Amino acid sequence: MTDPAAKLDAPPRKMSRETRRQQLIEATIETLALRGYASTTLTEVARTAGLSHGLVNFHFETKEKLLAETLLFLSEEYRLNWQTYLQAAGPTPAAQLHALLRADLDPAICRPSRLSAWLAFWGEAQGRPMYQARAGVNDETYNTQMEGICARLIAEGGYTGSPIRIARIIRLTTEGVWLDMITMRAPYDVAESQATIYTCAATFFPRHFGPDGLA
Amino acid sequence: MTDPAAKLDAPPRKMSRETRRQQLIEATIETLALRGYASTTLTEVARTAGLSHGLVNFHFETKEKLLAETLLFLSEEYRLNWQTYLQAAGPTPAAQLHALLRADLDPAICRPSRLSAWLAFWGEAQGRPMYQARAGVNDETYNTQMEGICARLIAEGGYTGSPIRIARIIRLTTEGVWLDMITMRAPYDVAESQATIYTCAATFFPRHFGPDGLA
């Protein structure tokens, strides 16, 4: 039939390569979060995306590649997010640390499906160098940034202590509240997470931070 | 043959139920750590234990039950360890916090196979209430203890701050250095982990702790 209205109403059956790939990556994240790594099957990913099983292999060739690309996407999404926050921040180390902390609480990053998918990957990454390599590079640049900011804040703000260890504790606290939130071992919300993170920052840099944010 | 020497040298083919179960649980931990949750098969567990595949089902009925018992074992081992350290500590809150921190660095707990197995479980625990329930109970008593100790240390030591948040940050720092050590995102050894944890404690309680332990 050549009814133009029907054609416009129905979503196009064929979509661009990039759109389909992104759709399948999002479905993979959802499936990982909902069912875990071990129960994530290609059929389930396809069903979540509303597509057929064969399409996954058509666009990604193997399950391994789909998962690797999904991890890469998560990694890039995370890196892009904090780098955007950092560029928008002023030149002072306090403002930059504030930016990094807010970045990790951004709703695009700090939501259950994203965090659970991360955890599913970490749980399975042992002995799989491919996963570690992909995600490790971004981690390293993040750590370097955080350590540099802490070092400048210590120097300019008249604090003492090891910038590497302080940067590490702040990073571990951020990662830790994520884990708490998704595993619900100690149930609390984003507001309490934020307060915990800033309490940590305020303990190291009391003249620049308070439990509620920048002093 | 009735040669006593031969009997003592060769391991007995039949062993008690409890011994075999423990042997299989240890093999499960090793396999989880080495290959991850998704690649942990009953055949691989049996091979690690030097036994046949059928024995696993004989002793544990299902794979699910084997994994649940393994998680329970890890959980109990952890709880027993810190409770032992805590009982050996004096009555002061500083000594008790010191005991809890040293407990988490005990070689029985803080070794790759144990930590990797924990991570494999957490990665797969989403949407599986059974795992969360088993391990969650012990976590809760640990948190309660830690919060109580921090509350007393704040009160008696003349500190300020929220005991719940401070206890949380110390716990997250301990868990975080474990994760760092097994994922090797930021490679460092146990000595550096210990220094990081005590740096954290020293920041909250500077008159009682230093970067190297109790002040």
Place this chain on the structure above:
DNA sequence: GAATTTTGATTGACAGACCAGTCAAAATCT
């Protein structure tokens, strides 16, 4: 004390289920 029976752990082959990857045919777009 030797021979025999009983008990219960142990093995490995097998069946049923599930999954990743393939591919020919169908549908859709240009």
Place this chain on the structure above:
DNA sequence: AGATTTTGACTGGTCTGTCAATCAAAATTC
């Protein structure tokens, strides 16, 4: 019409759980 995407049945392989047979030790009998 030709090119490209999409489908779903099919295949080969792997895993879990079952089970009949085996075997060593303990119990019992002679």
